[in-house]
Amino acid sequence: MLSEAYPIFVVGQYLGLINMSRYKKLLGDYAILPIMFFEFEMERFQSLYENEVDFNLSDSGVHPLTINDLLNEEEMRHFLNMEIGYGYSQGDPTLRHNISVWYREKNASNILVTNGSAEANFVMAWSLVNPGDEVILMLPNYMQVPGLAKIIGADIKYIYLQEQSDWHLDMNELRSLLTNRTKLISICNPSNPTGAVMSAEEMKELADLARQFDVYVHSDEVYRGSELDGNETKSFNEFYEKTIVTCGLSKSFAHPGLRIGWLVADQALITEMWAHKDYSSICASVLSQEIAKKIMQPETRKQILSRSTKMLSSNLQLFQDWLNSHPGLFSFAPPQAGGMAFVGYQMDINSTELAHKLRTEQSVLIVPGDCYGMDKYLRFGIGSPSDYLSQGLNLVSECIQQLGY
Numbered sequence: 253m254l255s256e257a258y259p260i261f262v263v264g265q266y267l268g269l270i271n272m273s274r275y276k277k278l279l280g281d282y283a284i285l286p287i288m289f290f291e292f293e294m295e296r297f298q299s300l301y302e303n304e305v306d307f308n309l310s311d312s313g314v315h316p317l318t319i320n321d322l323l324n325e326e327e328m329r330h331f332l333n334m335e336i337g338y339g340y341s342q343g344d345p346t347l348r349h350n351i352s353v354w355y356r357e358k359n360a361s362n363i364l365v366t367n368g369s370a371e372a373n374f375v376m377a378w379s380l381v382n383p384g385d386e387v388i389l390m391l392p393n394y395m396q397v398p399g400l401a402k403i404i405g406a407d408i409k410y411i412y413l414q415e416q417s418d419w420h421l422d423m424n425e426l427r428s429l430l431t432n433r434t435k436l437i438s439i440c441n442p443s444n445p446t447g448a449v450m451s452a453e454e455m456k457e458l459a460d461l462a463r464q465f466d467v468y469v470h471s472d473e474v475y476r477g478s479e480l481d482g483n484e485t486k487s488f489n490e491f492y493e494k495t496i497v498t499c500g501l502s503k504s505f506a507h508p509g510l511r512i513g514w515l516v517a518d519q520a521l522i523t524e525m526w527a528h529k530d531y532s533s534i535c536a537s538v539l540s541q542e543i544a545k546k547i548m549q550p551e552t553r554k555q556i557l558s559r560s561t562k563m564l565s566s567n568l569q570l571f572q573d574w575l576n577s578h579p580g581l582f583s584f585a586p587p588q589a590g591g592m593a594f595v596g597y598q599m600d601i602n603s604t605e606l607a608h609k610l611r612t613e614q615s616v617l618i619v620p621g622d623c624y625g626m627d628k629y630l631r632f633g634i635g636s637p638s639d640y641l642s643q644g645l646n647l648v649s650e651c652i653q654q655l656g657y
């Protein structure tokens with residue numbers, strides 16, 4: 253494994269994430285600047301092992317459908333006859349329209365299609381955050397934005413979600429962190445890894461605070477639509493005008509392999525972020541966009557989200573029963589959305605060590621809390637078919653017994 257952080261020396265006037273004009277004043281026309289690079293531990297951990305195990309319980313989404321499940325005969329014929337050219341770099345107009353319908357008072361000009369939500373997060377961070385900018389990030393979190401902010405050299409303040417508050421944001425703490433230098437607050441709602449969902453009142457409170465300090469709010473909403481009680485959470489852009497939403501088809505919509513994501517923001521910001529996206533990937537695949545158009549048609553969208561909700565709520569019950577079969581070993585604030593369960597454990601073993609033991613001895617993959625900087629926690633994916641989940645959990649039980657618990 254790579255070490256957590258290491259310097260890369262760059263020479264030049266402009267490089268990747270960093271606009272070096274800021275450093276030219278200090279270092280002359282050709283700046284030499286060490287950039288710290290931080291490994292994205294969770295993504296690397298998953299990509300190294302997720303295809304190597306019998307039971308991958310590390311995913312946070314819902315088991316995918318096939319192209320056959322999605323397209324009817326006529327759509328399939330059209331799909332098979334498509335020319336595989338470049339698409340629109342900002343995203344297919346019909347797709348952008350279909351996406352925009354899922355948001356209040358938004359139209360195609362408020363949408364930029366990306367390669368997964370990961371690219372949406374990347375483009376957001378690259379467009380908005382400069383070295384030295386003050387940003388507030390909530391932890392634990394899908395660790396991409398924290399990693400990017402560190403690489404960019406932002407001045408980061410963390411706000412830690414607590415299990416005893418069911419992983420909800422403490423608005424007083426947030427208020428105490430905000431200053432007139434704060435540029436951006438980044439949230440993940442519903443949250444990865446906790447599955448907590450902010451209420452409309454909490455979102456309003458956050459929007460009021462953001463407005464008071466005139467900061468941008470980035471809201472990663474890739475788990476929106478998989479609320480276990482079927483009540484879809486509102487998008488943060490309904491509450492606040494300076495919101496940048498990132499989202500995509502990988503989690504609630506169950507189609508990570510399409511690599512379709514998007515940004516939602518006001519038109520000026522979309523134009524700004526589109527200019528950055530031209531440098532990152534040009535456009536998303538036309539084939540994926542064709543399928544995504546179908547997924548985001550209102551009727552299909554509702555059917556897919558309802559399938560996700562059904563699968564997740566019955567699996568959560570199964571998972572809860574499994575936890576109960578190990579009394580005293582786990583603490584758990586159940587998720588309100590998303591295909592994951594974040595549990596604390598009382599066993600005398602480090603989370604990474606436990607995850608590797610499970611992987612090598614039982615061929616089961618789960619995400620260690622260490623990936624979130626939270627040892628003594630584990631993230632289990634609960635979005636797979638029930639029998640697969642239950643077989644995987646039985647193997648975890650065997651490992652727990654071997655450990656003497």
Ligand SMILES: Cc1ncc(COP(=O)(O)O)c(C=O)c1O
Nearest residue numbers: 368369370394444472474500502
């Ligand atoms: C909160 C969050 N945002 C973004 C992503 C990236 O997802 P995508 O597959 O859409 O790129 C993930 C993936 O796990 C995630 O959990």
